[in-house]
Amino acid sequence: MVDQDGLLVTPADVQDRDAARILLTRLHTAHPEIVLVRADNGYGGEEFATRAQTELGITVKIVSRPKDANGFVLLPKRWVVERLNSWTMRARGNARDYERLMSHAEAHIQWAFITLMTRPLTR
Template structure:
């Protein structure tokens, strides 16, 4: 995985001054991914990784200079090309997820519908479920958050002309969202509605893509709750989780071993130990 991401990280020009770095980029990534996966505090990083203050400083630096964004977008292009798709998406899916917050901080509110005190993650994904745009805001409704997310989408991805959404983006007060997106952004927002004659859970076309995408980041304990005080840090953590996911895909690995392969490996090791003895 390191060989894939190494060329995408910023190179330092020593001719502009400064000395040699004490910690390399690979150690920075390992430290950030450790916090992301384990959910530990920065101060509790293992001693064989970077000092916590240096790791946090580099994570923040890459957030501010756009490194996480650039790496994430380039990896998404590579994953799409590897799957036989165009590098840039032409259609997307939008939805929102309410997440409880542990700390205080900015943009913290109450979602009356989900009865959740915290933040909302408004995300737009492509048809493969890969993140295209993310906005973390407070107790705003889906329609208001949708305007922010769609505006960011239109600014960064002129190739996207169709976005699927649920009925919450076209209800009551702000029913003008669809016409606004079409006229101002040249994006058609199509509502994927649930049929009235179906009871209980049902997988809806297109909608399941973004629901699956919500499940990917929260496998990382740091993202199961929102521990960050800044919304920009929350967005950077979500992108770091997607970067790790795409690196695993590009490397042809699996996020976790299957029970069967683990059992066979353990049995083979036992037999070899027995023969050697």
Template sequence: MKGRKRHILVDTDGLLLQGHVHATNIQERAGAKLLLQSLRFPAHRLRLIWADAGHWGRKFAAWVQENCGVVLDVVSRNELVNRQKEHKGYVPLPRRWVVERAFAWLGRCRRLSKGYEQNTRSSEAWILLAMTSLMVRRLT
């Protein structure tokens, strides 16, 4: 496979709730739908989902609300521009940094640092294995 996109759903601590990998020819919103449809627990446990600007769209927000019963909050760069005027230096996007940190943790796993896997199911399995290892280390 030439390229793949990784979608992850994490809690506010950055721990993995669900992961999904698919080919790059699928748009962000369609990939997020696949992720939400593959949830292994009831979506009613979620109240709010923060997403980046690639997931913006009224139809997609309505789909998330209708099918998952969750409010979708898209974090935009406009918020960042307003915050940078107030502060000097690097200012991360609100709550988006939690997901970026989780991707960085996954990048520390050698098998996930590059696209070594031939199919998406293997990539998903390695994401689960890497995050399970991280969660076990946090317990001890």
């Protein structure tokens, strides 16, 4: 299920690249103003990027790890996603995946985002 927030929770047996196709299509329907998305090679690489550009008009920039890199490498803009993931995982309900329904897991994630966005307003 995807709503205007662009959130998609899938079963564990669904590959990220397959879910990304669904998510991009629905996200484009809800927000046609989004024209740039960043992804890593796990989302299908150039084939995924070409399809998104031709079918949806969305430019997908693949953020790749340098081939000659050893150990940890800071990738451009990747830290934004990782930081966001860590913030949502601080919410106790998101630390473990015990939900039977995907809609419940989505509700927990949405609640964590609401908490993140409203906390600065209440200080």
